[in-house]
Amino acid sequence: MSLKQLNAAGFEEAVYNNGEACLVIFSRKECHVCKEVVPVLEQLQPNYEKKFGFYYVDVEKDKSLFQRFSLKGVPQILYFNGGQYQGKQAGKVEEEQIEDKISDTLK
Amino acid sequence: MANSYDLIIIGGGPAGLSAAIYGGRAKLKTLVIDKGGIGGLVNTTREIVNYPGYAQISGPDLMNEFKKHADTFGVEFLKGEVVRADFSQAEKKIVLKKGQEFFGKAVILACGSEPRLLNIPGEKRLRGMGVAYCATCDAEFFEGDEVVVVGSGDQAIEEGMFIAKFARKVTVIVLHEEGILDCNKVSGERALNHEKMAFIWNSTIEEVLGEENVEAVKIKNLKTGLTSELSCQGVFFFVGMVPSTGYLKDSGLEMDKRGYIPANDLMKSNLEGVYAVGDNRVKYLRQVVSAAGDGATAAVAAERYIEELNDFNRNVMQSEKRVLLLFFNAQDNESLNYCSALEKSTKEDGLDCKIVSVDMATKKNLAEKYAVKSIPSVLVLDKGMESHRFEGLEVLTCTQWKSILTN
Ligand SMILES: Cc1cc2nc3c(=O)[nH]c(=O)nc-3n(C[C@H](O)[C@H](O)[C@H](O)COP(=O)(O)OP(=O)(O)OC[C@H]3O[C@@H](n4cnc5c(N)ncnc54)[C@H](O)[C@@H]3O)c2cc1C
Numbered sequence: 001m002s003l004k005q006l007n008a009a010g011f012e013e014a015v016y017n018n019g020e021a022c023l024v025i026f027s028r029k030e031c032h033v034c035k036e037v038v039p040v041l042e043q044l045q046p047n048y049e050k051k052f053g054f055y056y057v058d059v060e061k062d063k064s065l066f067q068r069f070s071l072k073g074v075p076q077i078l079y080f081n082g083g084q085y086q087g088k089q090a091g092k093v094e095e096e097q098i099e100d101k102i103s104d105t106l107k
Numbered sequence: 108m109a110n111s112y113d114l115i116i117i118g119g120g121p122a123g124l125s126a127a128i129y130g131g132r133a134k135l136k137t138l139v140i141d142k143g144g145i146g147g148l149v150n151t152t153r154e155i156v157n158y159p160g161y162a163q164i165s166g167p168d169l170m171n172e173f174k175k176h177a178d179t180f181g182v183e184f185l186k187g188e189v190v191r192a193d194f195s196q197a198e199k200k201i202v203l204k205k206g207q208e209f210f211g212k213a214v215i216l217a218c219g220s221e222p223r224l225l226n227i228p229g230e231k232r233l234r235g236m237g238v239a240y241c242a243t244c245d246a247e248f249f250e251g252d253e254v255v256v257v258g259s260g261d262q263a264i265e266e267g268m269f270i271a272k273f274a275r276k277v278t279v280i281v282l283h284e285e286g287i288l289d290c291n292k293v294s295g296e297r298a299l300n301h302e303k304m305a306f307i308w309n310s311t312i313e314e315v316l317g318e319e320n321v322e323a324v325k326i327k328n329l330k331t332g333l334t335s336e337l338s339c340q341g342v343f344f345f346v347g348m349v350p351s352t353g354y355l356k357d358s359g360l361e362m363d364k365r366g367y368i369p370a371n372d373l374m375k376s377n378l379e380g381v382y383a384v385g386d387n388r389v390k391y392l393r394q395v396v397s398a399a400g401d402g403a404t405a406a407v408a409a410e411r412y413i414e415e416l417n418d419f420n421r422n423v424m425q426s427e428k429r430v431l432l433l434f435f436n437a438q439d440n441e442s443l444n445y446c447s448a449l450e451k452s453t454k455e456d457g458l459d460c461k462i463v464s465v466d467m468a469t470k471k472n473l474a475e476k477y478a479v480k481s482i483p484s485v486l487v488l489d490k491g492m493e494s495h496r497f498e499g500l501e502v503l504t505c506t507q508w509k510s511i512l513t514n
Contacts, residue, residue: 030167031244032151035144039186059247066248072320072341073235073245090235 002042003056008064014053021081021106022053023098027074028060033092034075040095041077044102052102079105108210112138113413114406115201115211117189118351120147121395122385123217124173125402126409130215131180133410138209139177140201142188146170147219148386149395151243153269158395169395192358194378197416212416213380213409216355216368217402220348220386220393225257229315230344237321237341242266245343249274252340255324257312259283263345264290264298270343271303278305278337280312280326307337315342350387363389374405379472380412415470422463424491429512432486433464434479441500445483448502455505460487460512487511 027034045054079086119141130137152166193200198210222240239245254274256267314325323338361377368383384401435442487495
């Protein structure tokens with residue numbers, strides 16, 4: 001997998017300390033829909049190099065993170081900029097929707 | 108051509124992977140296309156206890172074994188969603204969402220099924236915000252919550268009990284009279300006696316309510332017509348599955364009202380060289396073991412079909428000489444006599460042509476393709492193009508053939 005995986009500490013660092021403009025997908029190994037959405041992100045990632053971060057959180061490993069955002073399902077893509085939460089997308093989302101949301105987040 | 112294959116399999120669940128194993132082993136150049144992870148629906152199954160040879164195994168582990176097995180036979184895998192198929196030519200065209208095109212001599216459809224949506228207000232909007240379809244994926248997010256389960260089949264009741272490991276309370280909405288569930292007896296009894304499970308009978312849900320997240324559902328009692336609200340943080344829908352065959356709508360493929368593909372005992376669809384296997388075909392039992400069996404059957408049928416196709420191309424379509432394509436029945440004496448008479452009449456004078464005989468009993472495909480209705484029939488083909496057709500037992504004389512073939 002080409003998305004960088006974050007644990008709770010890494011999440012804190014990237015999203016809040018560095019205030020990176022980025023997205024974080026909350027996913028799990030055995031989820032069917034996640035397996036469709038993760039490759040879409042992997043393909044998009046190179047187009048945004050140095051402009052927008054792409055991260056991955058495994059909800060099985062880092063429970064505290066999904067509890068903190070009171071998520072109710074995977075996959076779920078959360079968007080951040082300057083340490084601010086910018087919204088999320090749940091379930092099966094299409095490439096175009098993700099691109100739109102990234103440009104919204106970068107505004 | 109790099110994007111040209113003997114066999115293209117759409118879907119990498121147990122049906123598709125089994126077909127891939129047989130296809131690869133038969134040395135067919137085989138490609139499996141799947142939009143998600145290899146393993147299909149089985150990946151979301153926590154535990155499988157009815158696949159022969161494995162007393163107990165997790166779904167993903169079993170599918171890993173299938174995948175590894177297919178790898179040993181040199182099968183290629185590609186991640187991508189098929190959005191269109193054109194089966195009208197001998198080389199069947201498969202188009203992916205990103206526009207890539209692939210060509211296959213034979214295609215096996217193994218797309219499985221997906222959860223049916225009720226299409227009620229709030230269901231789509233709150234998907235992932237409390238609306239869920241997969242307990243393995245999402246049950247854990249409802250730790251200490253109140254959850255509603257819609258449906259009463261095996262999946263609803265068994266997944267409901269799994270959700271109850273996390274949730275504080277699970278309320279099952281059942282269409283039927285009190286005490287009647289659609290699931291198997293054992294699970295039904297366990298669920299009815301489960302301390303965290305509650306049941307609302309004669310009812311369905313009409314709407315999922317909530318701003319950001321699910322806050323409640325609107326329940327309608329079908330007997331009294333009254334509606335009520337039940338507060339909850341999650342709703343799991345288990346109201347059956349629909350085949351993932353929507354993208355084949357305009358392909359000429361025959362499907363039933365619900366989108367399942369009828370296939371014969373060779374797994375052949377109504378189209379030549381197109382097969383349907385596993386959960387997306389009309390069938391009695393939708394399980395891993397039967398999906399695997401379907402896959403094996405279709406791959407063998409496809410192999411034979413491809414072999415015939417290759418033979419035919421070599422002997423007929425690319426033949427330098429003109430071809431007399433003879434349709435006969437090997438079990439019928441008159442028909443056999445006709446064969447030898449034809450051979451004789453064309454050989455006598457060393458006519459410049461080749462006889463290719465086709466036994467109607469085993470090669471129905473070709474008879475269909477050339478719309479041959481009666482036997483014996485002789486078609487005169489030049490590079491595959493029909494110039495004359497003779498039906499019936501009368502054998503032309505050598506002179507007659509000569510005048511036809513020199514024209
Ligand atoms: C909760 C649950 C529990 C189950 N438990 C058991 C059990 O214990 N034992 C058992 O034997 N069976 C069980 N089953 C049934 C079993 O999972 C299915 O019968 C089996 O998965 C069918 O296999 P399949 O290959 O036909 O389809 P699937 O496994 O559904 O695979 C189809 C594949 O096709 C892909 N696909 C679909 N459309 C496209 C497209 N347009 N382009 C590219 N790829 C596409 C999908 O991504 C998917 O990977 C269970 C099912 C469920 C839902």
